[in-house]
Amino acid sequence: MNQAIIQTDRLTKIYNPDTVPVHALRDVSLSFEQGEFTSVVGPSGSGKTTLLNMIGGLDKPTSGSVMIDGVSITGMKDRELIDFRLKNIGFVFQHYNLIPVFTARENVSFIMLLQKRDKAEMMERTEKLLQQVGLRERMDARPKQLSGGQQQRVAVARALASRPKFILADEPTANLDSASAMNLLDIMEKMNREENVTFIFSTHDQRVIDRARRVITMVDGAVESDIATDQKSQTA
Amino acid sequence: MNAKLAWRNLWRNRRRTLITGASIMFAVFFAVLIQSMNRGSHEYMIDNMARFHTGFIQLQDSRFESEPSLDNVFEMDDALFERIAETHPNISFLVPRLETFMLAASEQQTRGAYVMGIEADLEHQLNGLKDHLKSGRFFTPGEGAVVMGEGLAGRLDVAVGDTLVLLGQGRFGTTAAGKFPIAGLVKHPMFEMNDQMVYMSLPDLQWVVSAEGMITTLLVTPERVRDTDVVAASVRESMTENGEFTVKTWPELMPELLQAIEFDMASAYVMSAILYIVIAFGLFGTILMMTLERVREFGVLLSIGMKRPSLSLVLFLESLLIGVIGVLAGCFISFLVVFYFYHHPIPLTGDLAAAIMDFGFEPILPFYLSGSLFLEQAVIVLLLSTLICLYPIIRVFRMDVLQASKA
Numbered sequence: 001m002n003q004a005i006i007q008t009d010r011l012t013k014i015y016n017p018d019t020v021p022v023h024a025l026r027d028v029s030l031s032f033e034q035g036e037f038t039s040v041v042g043p044s045g046s047g048k049t050t051l052l053n054m055i056g057g058l059d060k061p062t063s064g065s066v067m068i069d070g071v072s073i074t075g076m077k078d079r080e081l082i083d084f085r086l087k088n089i090g091f092v093f094q095h096y097n098l099i100p101v102f103t104a105r106e107n108v109s110f111i112m113l114l115q116k117r118d119k120a121e122m123m124e125r126t127e128k129l130l131q132q133v134g135l136r137e138r139m140d141a142r143p144k145q146l147s148g149g150q151q152q153r154v155a156v157a158r159a160l161a162s163r164p165k166f167i168l169a170d171e172p173t174a175n176l177d178s179a180s181a182m183n184l185l186d187i188m189e190k191m192n193r194e195e196n197v198t199f200i201f202s203t204h205d206q207r208v209i210d211r212a213r214r215v216i217t218m219v220d221g222a223v224e225s226d227i228a229t230d231q232k233s234q235t236a
Numbered sequence: 237m238n239a240k241l242a243w244r245n246l247w248r249n250r251r252r253t254l255i256t257g258a259s260i261m262f263a264v265f266f267a268v269l270i271q272s273m274n275r276g277s278h279e280y281m282i283d284n285m286a287r288f289h290t291g292f293i294q295l296q297d298s299r300f301e302s303e304p305s306l307d308n309v310f311e312m313d314d315a316l317f318e319r320i321a322e323t324h325p326n327i328s329f330l331v332p333r334l335e336t337f338m339l340a341a342s343e344q345q346t347r348g349a350y351v352m353g354i355e356a357d358l359e360h361q362l363n364g365l366k367d368h369l370k371s372g373r374f375f376t377p378g379e380g381a382v383v384m385g386e387g388l389a390g391r392l393d394v395a396v397g398d399t400l401v402l403l404g405q406g407r408f409g410t411t412a413a414g415k416f417p418i419a420g421l422v423k424h425p426m427f428e429m430n431d432q433m434v435y436m437s438l439p440d441l442q443w444v445v446s447a448e449g450m451i452t453t454l455l456v457t458p459e460r461v462r463d464t465d466v467v468a469a470s471v472r473e474s475m476t477e478n479g480e481f482t483v484k485t486w487p488e489l490m491p492e493l494l495q496a497i498e499f500d501m502a503s504a505y506v507m508s509a510i511l512y513i514v515i516a517f518g519l520f521g522t523i524l525m526m527t528l529e530r531v532r533e534f535g536v537l538l539s540i541g542m543k544r545p546s547l548s549l550v551l552f553l554e555s556l557l558i559g560v561i562g563v564l565a566g567c568f569i570s571f572l573v574v575f576y577f578y579h580h581p582i583p584l585t586g587d588l589a590a591a592i593m594d595f596g597f598e599p600i601l602p603f604y605l606s607g608s609l610f611l612e613q614a615v616i617v618l619l620l621s622t623l624i625c626l627y628p629i630i631r632v633f634r635m636d637v638l639q640a641s642k643a
Contacts, residue, residue, distance in 0.1 A: 058539060058638045079543070086541025093641070097536040101244035113237050114541050162541070 005165050005198065006032040006055055011064035013050055013221070024050040025061070026221040032166070035196040037189065039203050039212035047221040048202040049170055055200070056089050056168045057081045069165060086114055090159030092169035096151040098143040104130060104154045105139040111162045129157040133187050149180025156188060166198035173205045185211050238546060242553035245526070253558060256522040260562020261569070263515040264613045267508045268570035271612070274504040275604035276578075278497045279461045282486060287363035288425055290489035291331065291455030293468045295320065295475060298482045300452060306336055306407040309450035310481070320456060324470035326463045331358045331455040334441050338404030338412065340384075340434060342392040349388060350432045351402060353441030353451075362457060365422065365435075372396035372420030377437040381419035387431035389421050396420060402434070406445035414444050456483075462606070512616060515562075520624045523555055527628040534632060535640025548629040552622070559621035567610045578605040 013025040025047045032038060040048040053059040054066055057073045065074040068088060076084060085091075098107045105126055112122040130136050133153035135146075143151050152172060159167045169188075173181035189211055191197045201208055209215055217225045246253050286292045299308040312332050321327055333352055340349035356374050360366045366374055375381040382400055394400060399415050406412035416436070424430035442448050458467040464485055472483040487494040537547055581600040584592060589599035 053638055056539070058641070082538060082541055082543055085539065091536075091539055093536065097533070097641075099241070099533070099537075101241065101248060110237065111540055114543075114546075158540070 003033060004031040005034050005069050006030075006200075007067040008051075008055065009065050009067070011051070011054055011066065012062050013047075013054065013059070014062045017062065023221045025054070025064075027064070028218075028221075028223055029064075030216065030223065030226070032198065032200060034165075034198055035192065036166075036198050036200065036214055037192045037212055038199065038214040038216065039201045039209050040216045040218060041203060041209055042218035042224070046218040048218050050221075051218065052168045052170055052200065052202050056091065057085055086111070086162060088165045090162060090164035090167035092152070092155050092159050092167060092172045094171040094174045096143070096148070096155045096175075098151055098154055098158070100143050103140045103142055104135055104146065104150075104157075107143070107154055108157045108161050111158055115162055125161060126157075129160055130154070132191070133157045134183075147180065149176050149183060152176060152180070152184055153187060156184065156191075160191065160197065166200060169199060169201045169203075171203055171205070172201060173203065173208055178207075181205065181207055238550050239553055242550045242557060245530075245550070245554055246557055249526075252522055252525070253561075256518055256558050257561040257565065259515050259518045260559060260617060261565040263511045264563055264566025264617060265570045265573075267511050267613050267616075268566070268574060268609055270504050270507055271609055272570075272574045272577075272603045272605065273601065274501060275606075275609070276581075276602040278500065279604055280600075280602045281497070282493065283461050284363075284425065285490065285493055286461075286486045288365075288429065290484075290486055291362070291453070292458055292461065292464045292486050293456040293471060294484045294489060295454040295456060295471065296452065296482050296484065298476070298479055301482055301484075304452075306405070306445050306447055306450075306452070309334070309407065309447050309452050311449050312451045312454065313449070316454075320454070320471060320475065323474045324458075324467045326459045326467050327471075328457045328459050329358065329361060331355070331362050331457065332438060332451040333453050333455065334438055334445070334447065334450065335452045336404060336412075336441075336445060338402045338434075340388065340392060341401040341403065342394045342398065345392045347388060347391050348432060349384075349402070349434045350429070351404070351434045351436060351441060353436050353438040355438050356435075359435075362455065368422045368424065370421050370423045372418065375419045375435075375437055375440075377439050379419070379437065380414075380416060380440055381436075382416045383420040383422055383435045384418060385424045385430040385433035386421045387424070387427070388433060389418070391431065394418055400434070402444070404445070407447040407450070410446045412445045512620060515617075516620050516624065519555070519558065519620065520627070522558065523551075523624050523628060526554065527551070527631060531635075531640050532642070534635060535637055535642070538632075538635065538637045539641050544633055544635075547632050551628040551632065552625045555621045555625035555628075556618065559617045563614045563617045567614065571610065574603050574605055574609070577603040 008028055008030045011025050011028040015022040015024055028051060040051060042048050050059065054061055057076065061074060065072050073081065073084060099110065102110060108129055109122050109126040112125065127136065127139070130139050133156055135150060135153055135157070138146060138150060143154070146154065173184060176184060185207060188199055192199055201212065203209065212229065214226070214228045216223060297308045297310045317330055320330060333354055335350070335352050338349055338351045340347050356366070369383070370386055372383070374383055384400065389395065396418050398418050400418055401415050403413045424433050438451070442450060456467065456471055458464055468483055468485045475481045476483060534547060538544065581602040584599040584601055592599040
């Protein structure tokens with residue numbers, strides 16, 4: 001582990017502040033370092049997805065701030081945020097959310113196209129990533145022609161394609177059978193170990209929690225515990 | 237990539253896209269057909285009216301408009317003919333006329349008559365006048381005979397072989413009078429002209445009104461009716477620079493005909509507008525469904541870094557592509573139909589045909605064929621597509637990324 005790439009400072013999110021206030025996050029201050037493989041766990045409504053949305057710049061906090069690599073994204077305008085996400089953050093969604101009319105190859109290269117990468121580099125990286133997730137033979141298949149596990153592996157390749165600083169994965173194994181989930185976790189863990197890619201998951205899945213090297217437990221919008229499973233523990 | 241994405245999105249629901257494209261195709265087809273029939277009929281009407289009455293383009297002495305008298309005639313010679321003929325390649329031929337009003341009298345009756353000095357062969361080339369001869373024959377130049385409208389002959393109670401007396405004012409106040417044998421009677425297609433028309437050979441009338449070598453108007457006939465404006469502009473440019481002549485086109489000479497056509501065209505435009513409103517709603521329905529069922533996808537695209545203008549461009553292209561597919565298909569099938577009927581006009585039958593034949597016109601429903609006919613429909617549909625795609629574009633720009641990706 002090395003320097004912090006994500007820092008949240010007293011992050012608070014209150015939905016419906018004027019009517020029926022719901023405290024989704026309460027003064028959450030966390031720090032994530034490069035190369036982490038972290039699970040954010042907790043019951044439904046505990047705020048884990050909200051936390052990931054804040055870190056991913058998809059939602060704005062009521063108070064507090066999020067710093068990514070020393071840059072505050074809290075005050076960024078929508079256009080700046082979209083650009084920031086494109087350059088810095090990879091997303092893996094519970095429902096895969098691939099573009100249904102694109103092939104696996106096109107889904108992965110699309111994000112590099114948005115980044116206006118060189119075509120040759122784009123092709124090379126796409127093939128490499130799809131090979132890494134074990135789908136080199138299915139590059140020209142469309143999402144409908146792939147199983148759930150395969151789709152999620154394409155989604156991981158897509159998230160990695162933009163060379164993000166970190167990847168946010170919201171319940172990535174929730175819709176997968178056991179074998180596919182294990183296979184996906186193997187791939188992500190391998191990427192993390194070999195290429196130092198930072199993964200932050202929100203999950204209920206014990207298999208993910210078991211693999212994580214840091215587990216943050218949230219209850220009622222606050223961090224209840226923050227445990228490094230390699231024995232370096234922290235407290236909220 | 238945006239175009240590829242738009243194109244593939246279009247075929248996600250093949251049946252819906254085909255139905256929408258087909259509705260646009262039929263709207264374009266019917267709109268082209270309506271416009272083609274309307275413009276064809278109007279062009280045919282203008283063609284017939286102008287040929288028998290004012291011509292398409294008239295060259296007059298510049299003083300003739302304010303004072304249409306024989307004092308304001310101009311000299312007709314070969315040099316003038318050549319000069320005008322060279323102004324535009326689409327000039328087909330020139331027809332000289334000397335026109336005046338005189339009193340026409342028989343033994344019992346006197347009536348006002350519109351006397352026209354013509355070169356019979358050129359006039360026939362313009363409007364097939366000789367084919368409207370009902371009795372007798374046409375005069376020969378210098379014969380001093382006249383051919384008159386059946387209606388006027390009836391009013392004066394004269395027939396072929398009788399003598400017609402014409403009395404009027406010649407050039408510069410001279411008296412113009414003479415007795416002329418009636419060589420033939422024509423049934424003029426226009427009622428009011430049939431009741432007052434007297435034709436005489438041009439040299440004969442020039443002699444009667446003391447205007448030897450002079451004419452009141454020179455009709456410039458373009459190759460096609462639709463060339464009128466461009467030919468008139470060329471003639472006007474080269475012939476009016478020293479103020480000697482003025483150039484008039486048929487809408488200026490027959491404003492009431494133009495108004496009637498414009499009124500008729502308005503009904504065709506209303507029909508086309510109804511067609512387009514119907515397809516606009518069809519297209520909007522498709523675009524609306526394509527938008528609503530993909531809100532989550534839009535949210536995801538914006539989440540991973542696609543910019544809103546790029547996403548809007550994809551949506552615009554989708555709307556545009558459906559429009560283009562419909563327009564191309566519609567233009568293609570309407571072209572085949574219009575092309576056929578342009579060369580094979582629909583023959584009319586029954587009372588309508590009889591009424592048209594009474595006017596001396598061929599009883600047909602002619603079609604109009606021009607690139608502008610198809611271009612106009614294409615522009616309308618593409619404008620509609622652009623207008624309709626504003627909905628998803630506005631939606632994308634107002635979209636909350638988080639809410640959308642949860643949809």
